[in-house]
Amino acid sequence: MEEKAKTSLKIENLTKNYNKTTAVKNLSLSLEGKDIFGFIGPNGAGKTTTIKCIAGLLSHQSGVISINGKDSKLFGDLSKKRIGYVPDTPFLYDKLTGREFLYFVGRIYGMKEADIEKEIEFYSKQMEFSDYMDSRTEEYSHGMKQRIVIASAFIHNPDILLVDEPMVGLDPKSSRIVKDLFKEGAKENRILFISTHTLSLAEELCTKIGIMDKGSLVYFGSISELKDKIKKENLEDIFLEITSKNE
Amino acid sequence: MNEILKIRLKTIARGIMITDFKSLIKMLSFIFVVSVFLYFNYFIFYKIFVFLLRTEEGIGYSIAQRLTSIMFSIFFLMLFMSSIITSITTFFRTPELEFLFTTPIKTEKIFFIKLLENGIFASWATMILSIPLMFAIGNAFEFGGFFIFKAIILFISMVFIAVSFGLAIVFFFSEFFRKHSLGTIIIVIAIALLSVLAVVFFMKSPDLFNLPRNANLYNVEKYIASLEVEQFKYLPSGIIINMIFDKSQQNSNITNILLLFAYIISSIFLTIISMNLYKNKYISYEKTILKSSIHANRMNYPTFFKNSRIALLMQKDMLAFLRDPSQWGQSATFLLLLVFYGISVVRSPIYFKSPFYTYILAFANLGFSTYIMATLSVRFIFPLISLEGRTFSLIRSSINVRDYFNAKIVFNFLMISVLGQVLVIGTNAFLNIDNVVVIVSVAVTFIISFGITIINTGIGAILADFTETNPSKIASGFGGIVSAITSLAYIGICLGILSTPTRTYFEYTFKKIPFNNMYFLYAIIFVFALTVLLFTLLYIAGLNSLKKRNV
Numbered sequence: 001m002e003e004k005a006k007t008s009l010k011i012e013n014l015t016k017n018y019n020k021t022t023a024v025k026n027l028s029l030s031l032e033g034k035d036i037f038g039f040i041g042p043n044g045a046g047k048t049t050t051i052k053c054i055a056g057l058l059s060h061q062s063g064v065i066s067i068n069g070k071d072s073k074l075f076g077d078l079s080k081k082r083i084g085y086v087p088d089t090p091f092l093y094d095k096l097t098g099r100e101f102l103y104f105v106g107r108i109y110g111m112k113e114a115d116i117e118k119e120i121e122f123y124s125k126q127m128e129f130s131d132y133m134d135s136r137t138e139e140y141s142h143g144m145k146q147r148i149v150i151a152s153a154f155i156h157n158p159d160i161l162l163v164d165e166p167m168v169g170l171d172p173k174s175s176r177i178v179k180d181l182f183k184e185g186a187k188e189n190r191i192l193f194i195s196t197h198t199l200s201l202a203e204e205l206c207t208k209i210g211i212m213d214k215g216s217l218v219y220f221g222s223i224s225e226l227k228d229k230i231k232k233e234n235l236e237d238i239f240l241e242i243t244s245k246n247e
Numbered sequence: 248m249n250e251i252l253k254i255r256l257k258t259i260a261r262g263i264m265i266t267d268f269k270s271l272i273k274m275l276s277f278i279f280v281v282s283v284f285l286y287f288n289y290f291i292f293y294k295i296f297v298f299l300l301r302t303e304e305g306i307g308y309s310i311a312q313r314l315t316s317i318m319f320s321i322f323f324l325m326l327f328m329s330s331i332i333t334s335i336t337t338f339f340r341t342p343e344l345e346f347l348f349t350t351p352i353k354t355e356k357i358f359f360i361k362l363l364e365n366g367i368f369a370s371w372a373t374m375i376l377s378i379p380l381m382f383a384i385g386n387a388f389e390f391g392g393f394f395i396f397k398a399i400i401l402f403i404s405m406v407f408i409a410v411s412f413g414l415a416i417v418f419f420f421s422e423f424f425r426k427h428s429l430g431t432i433i434i435v436i437a438i439a440l441l442s443v444l445a446v447v448f449f450m451k452s453p454d455l456f457n458l459p460r461n462a463n464l465y466n467v468e469k470y471i472a473s474l475e476v477e478q479f480k481y482l483p484s485g486i487i488i489n490m491i492f493d494k495s496q497q498n499s500n501i502t503n504i505l506l507l508f509a510y511i512i513s514s515i516f517l518t519i520i521s522m523n524l525y526k527n528k529y530i531s532y533e534k535t536i537l538k539s540s541i542h543a544n545r546m547n548y549p550t551f552f553k554n555s556r557i558a559l560l561m562q563k564d565m566l567a568f569l570r571d572p573s574q575w576g577q578s579a580t581f582l583l584l585l586v587f588y589g590i591s592v593v594r595s596p597i598y599f600k601s602p603f604y605t606y607i608l609a610f611a612n613l614g615f616s617t618y619i620m621a622t623l624s625v626r627f628i629f630p631l632i633s634l635e636g637r638t639f640s641l642i643r644s645s646i647n648v649r650d651y652f653n654a655k656i657v658f659n660f661l662m663i664s665v666l667g668q669v670l671v672i673g674t675n676a677f678l679n680i681d682n683v684v685v686i687v688s689v690a691v692t693f694i695i696s697f698g699i700t701i702i703n704t705g706i707g708a709i710l711a712d713f714t715e716t717n718p719s720k721i722a723s724g725f726g727g728i729v730s731a732i733t734s735l736a737y738i739g740i741c742l743g744i745l746s747t748p749t750r751t752y753f754e755y756t757f758k759k760i761p762f763n764n765m766y767f768l769y770a771i772i773f774v775f776a777l778t779v780l781l782f783t784l785l786y787i788a789g790l791n792s793l794k795k796r797n798v
Contacts (some may be wrong), residue, residue: 083349
């Protein structure tokens, strides 16, 4: 049986300017299937801009973003099936129920009804939202919305999942559920690209991390390599040391 | 496409779904208010047309046709302007777009849905006036049952043309000035449109009432014939009016059909170009370029206001407004159009300045000014509380809700009152109206400003939607429609109360029938009493609603 080619995400010299301000400067990195990548950095470092460029929500001035070897600029709308995106502020149609929203997303991605039902069943158990998924989303709390949005990003089985600040506003139980889902999700041939301020999340989950500061990627590699390099055990101390150098 | 359309329809259906007794009452009240408003409008238009058509000299038919033509021209310009205004938010700033653009839905489908939404946002205000107008035309002119169908099709064509041309202008300017901020683009669009309007305006002199008082029969006949020439006959509105009144001149009819067809084809062409530009425009639309380059703290205010929370809240509202280009851009465009209105009143022909017409104009000016105040309030004042969004919880936890509500009322009243007074006093001064009418106009505008403020602020509080960030969408939602209808009905009642002493005052001026200035005072007291009643009811209801709100 022919084995499916490994998923890859390659960014070369990505630069994004907003007028005279450079948000991302010559960013280069490379990831492949099963990688859980933690994208960390202070506020305004350029993390969300990078994620939006990969998701095709922002144009960039120079550089190439390749997904599975193909320049993302050449992607048509249908190629977006390979990507799942969880924004920092969850968007849901407030007059729909959680189930209806997931069903809607499944249909948009061209899934068969039976498959959608199966996936909804699976994620509702995995993420524990069965109790409320038949209520309108306007009644949900932030954490409830976030769980539905994360499930909607997984439902079509994307190769690359871009997640922007997944832990903001989640209670400990919801955080645990989301972390478990990410661990499970990366077992398949999938890249998880997670932007976060929660260093413990990066430490617990990520196989690789990237530290952004003032638009530049100041470190890219594994956490253990970084700890060896800086000679410190605590990721928080390392992070503060690296980012304070640029001040 | 089907999926997004289904979602839209489901959202609408659930928004109006009757789930309990409260929602039943809400729905019935809404249907009642809308029906009464539509019927009232129809009744007024119908009566005017029937009155004009009864005149034996034939001038009535021509004036009715001319009035309809002017109204349709105004509708078209309003649609065009509204489309420009709403498209910036609808096509670029809605949070839903970020979600849709990450899915495999084709850009063309997203564009189509947004075009449809933009058409609805831009046309609903015009629609609630034009539908009764079309029914009134059909019945008064006895055009038959098929007429309404034909008129609605033609009206939808006009909406489509206005919306696609408006959108094309936004896309064209943003393409041409792609390196500039949204604020600059809005200023450039406003200047370009005003320049075009200024050229048309100064080249074309108003002629509706351009008849000398000592005219002979030949002049009168020539004048009547001139009335049948439609205003802006090459605009879609003029073509549509020609087709509506269909004088069964074969050649003219074919010309009109061809012209309309040319407009529709051009609109489709412009829409296709816009659609192809859309994806790139969206991904290069940089929200962060809107960040303020001014780093100075603008929240510091004079020492004597230091302890006033109301002043602090007003300061915050003012800053938020001035730093949002879609808000100040839209209001600036409206205000500049009002300047043109003022100039056009001043430039009215010399014959028109006979005392009789001057008083009619002063009364019409009061009506128009208050109508403008009402429509601007629905667009800019009604959404203000909803636009607080989640920050309302901060306000509620840190400030007395009554202070907050009072600050909104004072701020909104100042805005709307200054606008109304400038319009009314400015135009009356140029018309050389006598002091009694000027004082009455100023007093009534002051009271009506208060009424309009409490209607839009009160209903804005009762029906606040803290989840919506698009002010145009808030204004065109359920609450906006209720607010618009209540404001217009209130103005109608106020003007109705004032019409009796005004008519008597005209008669006193011309026929020397005794008139007591107290008649005006009584009318003003009635208007004041109505406003106080409205203020009390809406203030209590609005405040209670805000106190109970959970965000």
